[in-house]
Amino acid sequence: MGFISNYILPKSVDFDSALQSQAHITRMMVEDLQAVCRENNPEMLEHIADHAVEARKLKSDNMKDLLDVFITAYDKESIYRIITQLDWVALSVKHFELEVTAYEIGSLNQYQHIADILVEMAALLELGITRLSIKNPKAMDPDIELIHDKYDDVVSLCAESIAKLLKQDNHEQIMVGREILAQLKDVAKRIHITANTLEDMALKII
Numbered sequence: 073m074g075f076i077s078n079y080i081l082p083k084s085v086d087f088d089s090a091l092q093s094q095a096h097i098t099r100m101m102v103e104d105l106q107a108v109c110r111e112n113n114p115e116m117l118e119h120i121a122d123h124a125v126e127a128r129k130l131k132s133d134n135m136k137d138l139l140d141v142f143i144t145a146y147d148k149e150s151i152y153r154i155i156t157q158l159d160w161v162a163l164s165v166k167h168f169e170l171e172v173t174a175y176e177i178g179s180l181n182q183y184q185h186i187a188d189i190l191v192e193m194a195a196l197l198e199l200g201i202t203r204l205s206i207k208n209p210k211a212m213d214p215d216i217e218l219i220h221d222k223y224d225d226v227v228s229l230c231a232e233s234i235a236k237l238l239k240q241d242n243h244e245q246i247m248v249g250r251e252i253l254a255q256l257k258d259v260a261k262r263i264h265i266t267a268n269t270l271e272d273m274a275l276k277i278i
Contacts, residue, residue, distance in 0.1 A: 085137045087144060087151055088205040094134055094158045095198040097127045101165040102194040102259065106187040108172070109180045120169040127162040131155060146204075150273040154201075157266040161194070164259040171255055175248045186229050186256050193222045193263045200270050212274050219267040226260035 104119040134155045138144075144151060172180065200215045230253045237249045 085141045085144070087134075087137075087146060090130075090134045090137065091151075091154060091158075091201050091204070092198070094127070094130045094155065095201040097123055097130055098158050098161050098165075099191075099194040099198045101127060101162055102187075102190050105165050105168055105259070106184070106191045108169075109182075109184040109187040112179065112181040114172060114176075114178065114180065117169045117173060120165055124162060124166040124169075127159070131159040131162070146273055147276050150269065150276060153269045154266060154273060157262065157269055161197075161259065161262040161266060164255065164262050168252070168255045168259065171251055175251070177248065177252065182233075183252065183256060186226055186233075186253075189222050189226050189229070190256065190259055190263070193219050193226075193260060196222075197263055197267055197270070200267065204270065204274060207274075212271065216267045216271050219264060223260050223264040226257060230254075230257045 101120055101123045104116070104123060107119070108114065108116045135152075138148065138151055138155065196215045196219050200212045200219075203211050203215070233253055234250055237246045237253075240246060
């Protein structure tokens with residue numbers, strides 16, 4: 073049976089588990105971002121860098137499995153999109169870490185209210201991906217709708233924060249603040265896009 077399964081039967085991959093693992097490390101990176109802002113401690117950025125390495129490996133492993141497998145439980149193009157978009161979320165968090173480091177930002181707790189919503193979005197996305205295996209799109213609908221609503225909240229908070237920045241006289245602080253807020257908004261945008269792909273993926277399995 074081992075010979076048959078290894079050399080004759082098509083390779084089988086548990087993409088439910090694979091995508092859940094990738095979504096989990098992505099959520100952990102967003103939680104790292106939240107912790108940096110909450111503790112106002114740039115030294116904690118190293119946790120983002122460490123988890124980024126793990127996230128990249130999971131993405132590469134999942135992509136290799138997708139290229140090698142013949143039969144999948146889901147549309148292969150949808151799996152490809154969600155793998156790459158989860159990677160974009162992780163990259164956006166990593167870019168936040170790179171910008172904070174490059175600009176030597178010392179005060180980060182001003183962004184905590186936005187980071188808190190990002191964590192809620194990432195947790196909802198992970199939950200939605202976990203529910204993919206039950207093949208019931210209706211079970212995901214509330215989570216995806218909440219992600220959409222919270223994305224609007226992030227955009228609104230970023231706009232309010234930028235409006236406050238523009239009232240200041242320190243041009244350097246304005247420019248740096250706008251860059252950081254843009255990066256936080258990009259994290260939210262990437263989660264939002266991934267949720268849309270998840271919704272599309274769920275609709276194709278019914």
